Amino acid sequence: DTEVTQTPKHLVMGMTNKKSLKCEQHMGHRAMYWYKQKAKKPPELMFVYSYEKLSINESVPSRFSPECPNSSLLNLHLHALQPEDSALYLCASSQRLAGGWDNEQFFGPGTRLTVL
Amino acid sequence: QQQVKQSPQSLIVQKGGISIINCAYENTAFDYFPWYQQFPGKGPALLIAIRPDVSEKKEGRFTISFNKSAKQFSLHIMDSQPGDSATYFCAASMDDYKLSFGAGTTVTVRA
Numbered sequence A: 001d002t003e004v005t006q007t008p009k010h011l012v013m014g015m016t017n018k019k020s021l022k023c024e025q026h027m028g029h030r031a032m033y034w035y036k037q038k039a040k041k042p043p044e045l046m047f048v049y050s051y052e053k054l055s056i057n058e059s060v061p062s063r064f065s066p067e068c069p070n071s072s073l074l075n076l077h078l079h080a081l082q083p084e085d086s087a088l089y090l091c092a093s094s095q096r097l098a099g100g101w102d103n104e105q106f107f108g109p110g111t112r113l114t115v116l
Numbered sequence B: 001q002q003q004v005k006q007s008p009q010s011l012i013v014q015k016g017g018i019s020i021i022n023c024a025y026e027n028t029a030f031d032y033f034p035w036y037q038q039f040p041g042k043g044p045a046l047l048i049a050i051r052p053d054v055s056e057k058k059e060g061r062f063t064i065s066f067n068k069s070a071k072q073f074s075l076h077i078m079d080s081q082p083g084d085s086a087t088y089f090c091a092a093s094m095d096d097y098k099l100s101f102g103a104g105t106t107v108t109v110r111a
Helices: none
Strands: A005-007 A011-015 A018-025 A031-037 A046-052 A053-059 A066-071 A074-078 A087-094 A111-115 B006-007 B009-014 B019-025 B033-038 B045-050 B055-057 B062-066 B072-077 B086-092 B105-110
Touching: A005 A087, A011 A018, A018 A031, A018 A087, A031 A066, A031 A074, A046 A066, A053 A066, B006 B086, B009 B019, B019 B086, B019 B105, B033 B062, B045 B055, B045 B062, B045 B072, B072 B086
Parallel strands: A011 A111, B009 B105
Antiparallel strands: A005 A018, A018 A074, A031 A046, A031 A087, A046 A053, A066 A074, A087 A111, B006 B019, B019 B072, B033 B045, B033 B086, B055 B062, B062 B072, B086 B105
């Protein structure tokens, strides 16, 4: 199973709402990532977890709060978002937090988020 | 500051034609150069990757050409098919987790 799943597929929220995005993988990968992708742009790295611990935060605003409850799950909690936060949020995983060769990042299909 | 420059932004090719996407980089510490394919509504998927000590790598109809001295690499899609219509991203990394993506190229294959 080389699949990363993400729920929900689409999410519309107001600026005062609190919502969560969920990501799951069962490949035994120990590194998991959150990316943000705006239309017609490449993915931008937000957070990286390694062995369920937050390793990298790419200066993301605190209205985005990641959580890794276990080695298979990754959540992204959203609160007080702005309309400019509307984007495709991608989850990815890889065997370990290391270089790309023999350590491919597998991406999920993403959650399309719209903030009104 | 974009570390990997990709061109063209978009291209249209007839079925059976060749699609060529070019990327250039400055950082000579990069040692892994993957190409990702992304269909609408899907996440990117690794298509093919190359190391800088190899000048060419072919997988089916997809070929990466790598020119280390010029710090350029390109993706050739031979015998392009409508199913190849997607956005393609080149990327580079320095033996760590961080991928520096190019801006992306939208390929449209006309039947």
